[in-house]
Amino acid sequence: GAGVSQSPRYKVAKRGQDVALRCDPISGHVSLFWYQQALGQGPEFLTYFQNEAQLDKSGLPSDRFFAERPEGSVSTLKIQRTQQEDSAVYLCASSLSRGASGDEQYFGPGTRLTVT
Amino acid sequence: KQEVTQIPAALSVPEGENLVLNCSFTDSAIYNLQWFRQDPGKGLTSLLLIQSSQREQTSGRLNASLDKSSGRSTLYIAASQPGDSATYLCAVKGYGGATNKLIFGTGTLLAVQP
Numbered sequence: 001g002a003g004v005s006q007s008p009r010y011k012v013a014k015r016g017q018d019v020a021l022r023c024d025p026i027s028g029h030v031s032l033f034w035y036q037q038a039l040g041q042g043p044e045f046l047t048y049f050q051n052e053a054q055l056d057k058s059g060l061p062s063d064r065f066f067a068e069r070p071e072g073s074v075s076t077l078k079i080q081r082t083q084q085e086d087s088a089v090y091l092c093a094s095s096l097s098r099g100a101s102g103d104e105q106y107f108g109p110g111t112r113l114t115v116t
Numbered sequence: 117k118q119e120v121t122q123i124p125a126a127l128s129v130p131e132g133e134n135l136v137l138n139c140s141f142t143d144s145a146i147y148n149l150q151w152f153r154q155d156p157g158k159g160l161t162s163l164l165l166i167q168s169s170q171r172e173q174t175s176g177r178l179n180a181s182l183d184k185s186s187g188r189s190t191l192y193i194a195a196s197q198p199g200d201s202a203t204y205l206c207a208v209k210g211y212g213g214a215t216n217k218l219i220f221g222t223g224t225l226l227a228v229q230p
Binding site: 004006033035040041042043044045048056059091093104105106107108109110112 | 120150152157158159160161162165205207217218219220221222223
């Protein structure tokens with residue numbers, strides 16, 4: 001595809017519901033990143049995939065957050081039992097090479113999650 | 117732990133002015149530094165990427181400089197236009213581990229008045 005795409009663009013969930021956010025990276029990109037951006041803040045790192053391997057999940061805020069990239073392309077970020085503090089924009093980015101490189105990261109439009 | 121700070125947090129200028137946005141980081145061991153633009157409700161658009169071995173990058177009316185030793189970068193916007201109004205974020209990519217994730221500042225909200 002032309003760029004990174006994410007779906008849905010907007011999601012409203014009641015507290016306690018599970019949600020799944022999808023990211024389609026640029027075709028052929030090895031690295032995939034998830035970031036969380038709270039209102040008025042810069043994005044913060046959540047997790048990183050190199051192909052299908054999740055090499056870094058140090059930014060996931062709790063065990064309610066789970067991410068996967070089973071075939072090394074599309075990735076899903078799942079949040080179980082959503083809480084109000086999970087309300088944020090979730091951004092996905094991809095880059096051509098493995099993480100330890102100077103490659104530029106390309107970002108998707110984000111999914112805005114609102115937990116009521 | 118790497119920390120990125122952006123000053124000012126908000127800036128309002130009249131159309132046509134030249135302006136400078138500042139970014140500072142605490143750990144000089146970086147791979148590169150990126151400047152992004154974010155419009156309300158939108159994702160991030162990459163403006164300029166400066167590798168650690170470079171001193172500056174230019175694209176049109178934008179010029180970004182990097183002084184790694186002092187932990188500073190500036191984004192210079194010449195002849196500002198109302199369409200430049202957005203939040204500008206800088207991010208550094210550090211060394212360490214397999215990730216080299218981006219560490220972002222909190223952004224500068226720019227308003228260019230017509």
